[in-house]
Amino acid sequence: MEYKNITEFVLLGLFSNNNMKASCSLLFSLCYLAILSGNLVILLTIKLSHLSEQPMYFFLSYLSFMDVCFTSTVAPNLIIDLLVQWNTISYNGCMAQMFYAHFFGATEIFILVVMAYDRYVAICRPLHYMVIMSRQVCYILMVAAVFGAFIHSLLHVLIIIELPFCGPNHIDHYFCDIFPLLKLACTDTRLLVIIVITTTGVMSILTFVALVISYIIILSTLRTHSSEGQRKALSTCGSHITVVFMFFLPLIFTYVPTAESVSNDKVFALFYTMIAPLFNPLIYTLRNTDMKNAMWKVWCYDKVFERN
Numbered sequence: 433m434e435y436k437n438i439t440e441f442v443l444l445g446l447f448s449n450n451n452m453k454a455s456c457s458l459l460f461s462l463c464y465l466a467i468l469s470g471n472l473v474i475l476l477t478i479k480l481s482h483l484s485e486q487p488m489y490f491f492l493s494y495l496s497f498m499d500v501c502f503t504s505t506v507a508p509n510l511i512i513d514l515l516v517q518w519n520t521i522s523y524n525g526c527m528a529q530m531f532y533a534h535f536f537g538a539t540e541i542f543i544l545v546v547m548a549y550d551r552y553v554a555i556c557r558p559l560h561y562m563v564i565m566s567r568q569v570c571y572i573l574m575v576a577a578v579f580g581a582f583i584h585s586l587l588h589v590l591i592i593i594e595l596p597f598c599g600p601n602h603i604d605h606y607f608c609d610i611f612p613l614l615k616l617a618c619t620d621t622r623l624l625v626i627i628v629i630t631t632t633g634v635m636s637i638l639t640f641v642a643l644v645i646s647y648i649i650i651l652s653t654l655r656t657h658s659s660e661g662q663r664k665a666l667s668t669c670g671s672h673i674t675v676v677f678m679f680f681l682p683l684i685f686t687y688v689p690t691a692e693s694v695s696n697d698k699v700f701a702l703f704y705t706m707i708a709p710l711f712n713p714l715i716y717t718l719r720n721t722d723m724k725n726a727m728w729k730v731w732c733y734d735k736v737f738e739r740n
Contacts, residue, residue: 438597440522441616445513446606446698457514463710464507470713471496473727481726487565488554489723491547492716494574495540499709502536505529506607506705513606523597526608527589533607535585537683537704541639542577544676548646549573551669556653587631591624605698607705611687612697633687640680647673671715678708 447453474496483489506529513519521529553564588610595617605612610628614621650669682703717723 438523438599438601440520440601441526441608442602443509443513443519443521443606443608444602444604445519446510446702447514453514457511460507460511460514460706463706464503464511467503467507467706467709467713468500471499471709473731474713474716474723475500477723477727477730480730483722483726487550487567487570488547490567490570491543491550491574495543495547496712498536498540498543499712502533502540503705503709505532505536506701510606510706521608526603526613527593530592530608530610530613531585531589533609533705534588535581538581538584539577540679541636541683542580543574544672544679545639545643546573546577547672548643548676551672552646552650555650555669584632584635588628591628595619595621595624605701607701609697609701629687633684636680636684636687640676640684643676643680671720674715675708675712678711679704682708 445453447456475493478484478489478493478496484493509519509521509529550565554561557564592610592613595614596619597616598618600616603612603616610632611625614625614628647669682700686697686700686704717727
């Protein structure tokens with residue numbers, strides 16, 4: 433018997449209150465524009481300055497690029513939902529959106545791990561830093577991050593495309609994600625829910641714990657450094673730790689407990705799809721002297737001398 437007769441899904445969005453939709457549509461549109469402009473400024477600043485030669489900023493440029501891609505995968509649907517009464521997405525479009533959302537999100541996770549490793553090597557093994565974190569090694573780590581994210585995303589899509597969908601087709605979310613889709617399948621998905629929680633949820637927890645342990649080691653090592661070295665290291669590490677907490681904690685709350693609290697999942701998803709990418713540029717510029725100096729030289733200093 434053929435069960436899969438659904439050709440499109442209806443995204444219920446973030447809010448059901450029309451008055452709230454109207455008041456939030458402009459806000460999220462401005463947030464999306466700020467995410468695009470802020471991360472693109474960081475990306476271009478690194479590419480056009482000497483910072484591109486440093487491994488940490490090499491990875492930061494890719495993190496900013498992933499922020500733009502990740503948010504662009506989900507933010508348009510959120511904004512559209514706030515402007516229209518009935519937001520639909522085709523079955524193929526839903527599968528594609530889920531794949532790219534998980535792909536770009538997982539790539540960000542792996543880049544954050546690589547950036548923590550970079551800080552560990554820079555602070556704990558400074559004499560061997562340029563050898564361990566050579567440009568070739570940086571490219572290998574980025575390829576590994578992208579490949580790992582691709583496998584992760586592909587597995588999620590393979591789980592969903594094998595499921596029958598015979599109705600209803602209303603997704604209680606503002607983008608296609610695996611838990612809301614599992615709830616719509618016309619079959620018992622309890623085992624699949626456990627598999628997703630075990631893979632994505634446990635991976636998020638273990639990665640977060642590993643990052644926290646790495647920074648505990650880094651902070652303990654900093655006690656032997658000079659006050660100036662401590663200040664500079666804490667500046668870069670502090671920015672990274674802030675981003676890690678903003679990204680991982682909502683992610684863990686989304687994928688670890690159960691798949692039953694999808695309404696709360698929508699709120700948690702806002703943190704890692706909109707809020708974290710919005711604040712990342714501010715965190716990495718306001719708390720980072722090297723970035724502020726590079727932005728001044730690229731966007732202001734050169735322009736002043738051009739006029740003269």
